Structure formats: C-alpha cells, structure tokens
Amino acid sequence: EKGGFDHFMLKEIHEQPKAYRDTIRGRVHDNGRQIDLKELNITPVQIQNIRNVHIVACGTAYHAGLVGAKVIEQLVRIPVASDVASEYRYSSPLITPDTLVIVVSQSGETADTLAALREAKAKGAHVLAITNVVGSSIARDADDVLVTLAGPEIAVASTKAYSSQLIAFYLLGMYLAQVRATQTEDDIAQMIMALNALPEQVESMLENSDAMKAYAEQISHHEHLFFIGRGLDYAVAQEGSLKLKEISYIHSEAYAAGELKHGTLALIEEGIPVIALVTQEAVLEKTVSNIKEVKARGADVMAISHEEHIAGLLKSVDQAFAIPKTLPLFTPALSVVPLQLLSYYASLARGNDVDKPRNLAKSVTVE
Numbered sequence: 001e002k003g004g005f006d007h008f009m010l011k012e013i014h015e016q017p018k019a020y021r022d023t024i025r026g027r028v029h030d031n032g033r034q035i036d037l038k039e040l041n042i043t044p045v046q047i048q049n050i051r052n053v054h055i056v057a058c059g060t061a062y063h064a065g066l067v068g069a070k071v072i073e074q075l076v077r078i079p080v081a082s083d084v085a086s087e088y089r090y091s092s093p094l095i096t097p098d099t100l101v102i103v104v105s106q107s108g109e110t111a112d113t114l115a116a117l118r119e120a121k122a123k124g125a126h127v128l129a130i131t132n133v134v135g136s137s138i139a140r141d142a143d144d145v146l147v148t149l150a151g152p153e154i155a156v157a158s159t160k161a162y163s164s165q166l167i168a169f170y171l172l173g174m175y176l177a178q179v180r181a182t183q184t185e186d187d188i189a190q191m192i193m194a195l196n197a198l199p200e201q202v203e204s205m206l207e208n209s210d211a212m213k214a215y216a217e218q219i220s221h222h223e224h225l226f227f228i229g230r231g232l233d234y235a236v237a238q239e240g241s242l243k244l245k246e247i248s249y250i251h252s253e254a255y256a257a258g259e260l261k262h263g264t265l266a267l268i269e270e271g272i273p274v275i276a277l278v279t280q281e282a283v284l285e286k287t288v289s290n291i292k293e294v295k296a297r298g299a300d301v302m303a304i305s306h307e308e309h310i311a312g313l314l315k316s317v318d319q320a321f322a323i324p325k326t327l328p329l330f331t332p333a334l335s336v337v338p339l340q341l342l343s344y345y346a347s348l349a350r351g352n353d354v355d356k357p358r359n360l361a362k363s364v365t366v367e
C-alpha cells in the first residue's frame with residue numbers, strides 16, 4: 001500500500017510530479033496560450049466585477065493560501081487578504097457581493113473552514129473552494145469547486161495536497177488574469193510553459209534527496225531553528241516551519257527576513273541553524289544582508305536558491321541547496337520539496353512516527 005516507500009509521507013512527496021500533471025491536465029488549452037477552467041460557474045462578468053478576494057483556510061492549506069494571495073495580487077492586481085478560518089469566521093469580515101472568497105481544504109471537512117464558507121455565503125460572497133475531495137462538505141456547499149487531483153493523502157503531514165493547491169492557485173490566478181486582461185496572451189503562454197516544466201523539475205529534485213537527508217540528520221540534534229525569507233520565500237518558510245514542527249517536534253519559527261532585527265535576532269546564538277530561502281531575485285541582495293546579520297551572531301546557515309546564485313551565496317552561508325529555475329511566482333512549487341524532505345528525514349532521525357505525529361488528526365472536524 002505504501003508502494004515500496006517506508007512511509008506514506010515519503011510516498012506522497014514522490015507523488016507530487018503526478019499530482020501536478022493531473023491538476024494541470026485538461027485546464028490548459030491545446031494551443032498552450034490559454035487557461036480553461038470549464039468547471040467554474042463564476043461568469044466572466046462576475047470575474048470582471050470582483051473588487052477584492054479573501055482566502056480562508058487552516059494550517060498547511062492556509063500557507064498555500066498565502067502563496068495564492070501573492071499570485072492573484074501580482075497577476076490580477078486586485079487586493080487579496082488571507083486569514084485562518086478560526087479567526088476569519090469571528091472577525092465580522094468585510095464582504096460585499098463583489099468579494100470572491102476562496103476556501104482551501106485538502107479534506108473538505110475542516111470545521112472552521114466550513115463555518116467560514118457558510119458565513120461568507122450568508123453575507124453574499126461568491127465562494128470558490130479549492131479541495132482534494134470532490135464529495136466533501138466544503139465542495140458541496142461552495143458555489144464553485146476547483147479540485148486538486150493529488151489523489152488520497154494518508155500521511156497526517158500534508159505534502160502533495162499543499163503543492164497541488166499551489167498549482168490550483170496558479171491556474172486560477174492565470175485564468176482571472178486572462179478574463180480581466182491583466183496579463184497578455186504571450187505572458188500566459190510563457191507561464192504555461194513554466195507550469196508544464198514543474199513536474200519534471202520536482203522529479204529531478206527527488207532524485208537528489210541525499211543532500212537534504214544529510215542536512216536533516218545534522219539539524220535533528222537541535223531543539224530550535226529558524227526559517228527566513230522574503231515575499232513568496234517567506235510564505236514557503238512558514239509551511240516549512242509548520243511541517244518540521246509537526247513531525248520532528250523541533251521548535252522552529254519562520255520569519256520575514258527583514259523583520260528579524262526587530263527583536264528575534266536576540267535568539268540567534270552560536271550554532272543555531274537558520275534555513276534561508278533565497279529564490280526571489282528582486283529581493284535577493286536584501287536577504288543576503290539578513291543572512292550576514294545572523295552569520296555575524298554565529299548562526300549556521302543553509303541557503304536554498306537557484307544554481308546561478310549558489311556560488312555567490314556560499315561566500316555568506318555554510319551550505320547551499322540548489323533548486324531548478326522557474327518563474328519567480330512558481331518557485332514555491334519547487335522550494336517546498338527540500339523542506340518536506342528535511343522534515344521527513346529529521347523526524348525519522350529522531351525516531352518519531354512520521355505518518356502519525358502526536359496530538360494531530362488528519363481531518364480536524366472539531367472547532
């Protein structure tokens with residue numbers, strides 16, 4: 001049942017190339033220049049009228065929403081706010097009929113996410129669900145469903161569901177941009193090419209998982225560590241940190257790289273591991289300055305970036321891990337993979353039950 005893998009989590013990490021292909025398939029026009037989301041009920045006129053977007057979810061799905069928010073803001077240039085469902089539902093959210101509410105849930109059964117969906121619908125929003133389970137409560141109650149085709153996810157720690165949610169957000173963002181003409185057809189065509197390359201790029205990273213395994217064994221002896229990044233890298237850092245906590249039980253925090261100096265730098269001491277995500281070229285130099293700040297206080301820094309930056313980064317960091325090149329917007333779909341492997345191997349090194357971490361359930365149907 002685990003297909004030759006020791007754990008469901010590792011199997012599911014390896015299923016990501018297939019999950020990406022299945023989620024993309026049928027949603028890209030044969031001409032490679034347009035996105036087709038035929039399953040959506042929302043009309044082009046409704047899309048034209050969207051004034052703002054709220055993205056609501058819990059845990060890992062919320063982290064996918066953080067990426068989705070940046071994707072939609074950049075491609076469509078409309079304001080997007082993200083919130084966790086347990087806050088959103090009690091926050092008297094500012095919803096009008098021109099608000100698009102996107103709920104994200106692997107299981108489609110998370111109690112707070114379902115309640116947030118109902119609250120949004122009652123206030124007149126159009127609600128679109130990104131979910132992995134077609135017949136779920138959230139899929140049934142939403143006005144629109146964009147299904148991730150990741151296949152069943154058994155491990156409690158979400159991997160392929162998260163990354164397939166990213167793919168769903170890319171498709172949705174591109175589709176909204178196409179309808180509102182905020183991106184040209186050439187831009188969309190270029191994005192489709194990059195999107196189609198992702199599955200093979202994930203495969204190539206999975207073939208080289210030894211480096212992450214060795215690094216995981218090294219950090220498994222620590223009790224605290226930090227993830228830092230800017231922009232999309234910060235969004236992925238938050239997911240990397242949650243994954244590590246939930247299955248390795250190592251305490252970690254994800255920090256916006258530029259925010260460390262406003263307090264948290266006090267915790268940086270000799271030998272503390274810092275994992276720096278440095279994939280966003282527009283802010284690369286800024287993150288390098290932040291890396292220097294932690295290095296000066298004795299941190300042991302691992303950088304994750306593209307091959308072309310590795311030699312330069314190695315002047316400031318202790319180790320580096322290269323991920324394949326893609327458009328800046330799409331890097332989360334690649335950079336999360338080494339972080340998943342890191343959590344998996346760190347958990348294993350600490351002798352934990354990888355697929356069934358303590359105190360957690362796969363589907364949280366209590367509030």
Ligand code: F6R
Nearest residue numbers: 059060061105106107110157158
């Ligand atoms: C973490 C994890 C949880 C879920 C969260 C939401 O690995 O699995 O944080 O992401 O409980 O679950 P869904 O997506 O089913 O609503």
